[in-house]
Amino acid sequence: MTYRVTKTDEQWRAELSPQQYAVLRQAGTERAWTGELLDESRAGLYTCAACGSELFRSGTKFDSHCGWPSFYESVRPDAVELIEDRSHGMVRTEVRCANCGSHLGHVFPDGFGTPTGDRYCMNSLSLSFAPEDQA
Numbered sequence: 001m002t003y004r005v006t007k008t009d010e011q012w013r014a015e016l017s018p019q020q021y022a023v024l025r026q027a028g029t030e031r032a033w034t035g036e037l038l039d040e041s042r043a044g045l046y047t048c049a050a051c052g053s054e055l056f057r058s059g060t061k062f063d064s065h066c067g068w069p070s071f072y073e074s075v076r077p078d079a080v081e082l083i084e085d086r087s088h089g090m091v092r093t094e095v096r097c098a099n100c101g102s103h104l105g106h107v108f109p110d111g112f113g114t115p116t117g118d119r120y121c122m123n124s125l126s127l128s129f130a131p132e133d134q135a
């Protein structure tokens with residue numbers, strides 16, 4: 001996969017906070033229940049914290065009780081890249097930003113009660129939120 005936004009490791013390190021770098025560029029996971037977007041409920045748009053690409057709309061965010069911001073659908077199917085992840089002895093589906101390749105989180109088929117049945121389990125550190133009234 002070739003991304004539209006490509007930067008060197010040094011550039012990412014310089015632009016992102018250490019916490020963001022660990023999640024976005026090293027596929028880390030923030031601690032559950034600590035993300036600042038977990039309880040965000042205003043209308044607006046969620047974008048990639050690394051490149052600004054549009055990722056999720058507030059209308060698809062739902063309360064999954066898993067400790068991370070959860071969405072049932074991305075803004076467009078091609079906004080995210082899905083990759084099989086066999087790390088940590090599990091088979092999961094990693095979600096990356098399709099524009100810059102940064103790690104966002106994982107998607108699980110347990111979004112019970114949502115229109116898609118999917119749960120995009122995202123790190124707050126990977127996202128920026130723009131409320132609609134300020135957009």
Ligand SMILES: [Zn+2]
Binds near residue numbers: 052
């Ligand atoms: Zn991105």
